[in-house]
Amino acid sequence: MSISGLCQICESREAQERCTNCGTLACEKHYDRGKGLCADCAAQADPGQESDVDIHRF
Ligand SMILES: [Zn+2]
Ligand SMILES: [Zn+2]
Numbered sequence: 001m002s003i004s005g006l007c008q009i010c011e012s013r014e015a016q017e018r019c020t021n022c023g024t025l026a027c028e029k030h031y032d033r034g035k036g037l038c039a040d041c042a043a044q045a046d047p048g049q050e051s052d053v054d055i056h057r058f
Contacts, residue, residue: 009039021045 007013007027015025019038032042 003015003018003025005015005025007015007030008024009026009030013027016028017031018025019041020036021041024038026038030039035042037045
């Protein structure tokens with residue numbers, strides 16, 4: 001891919017992908033290809049974590 005810039009998470013590796021949720025540039029170590037999310041969003045979207053009780057209802 002031809003994304004130019006550094007991973008905005010570690011700021012040391014070259015970014016490979018852009019998060020489809022927040023738009024953060026992420027290197028392959030900080031990008032979840034299966035989910036299409038950066039490490040931050042992937043962690044928040046992890047179904048194993050249900051600590052967010054403060055979610056607003058529709
Ligand atoms: Zn990184
Ligand atoms: Zn993200």
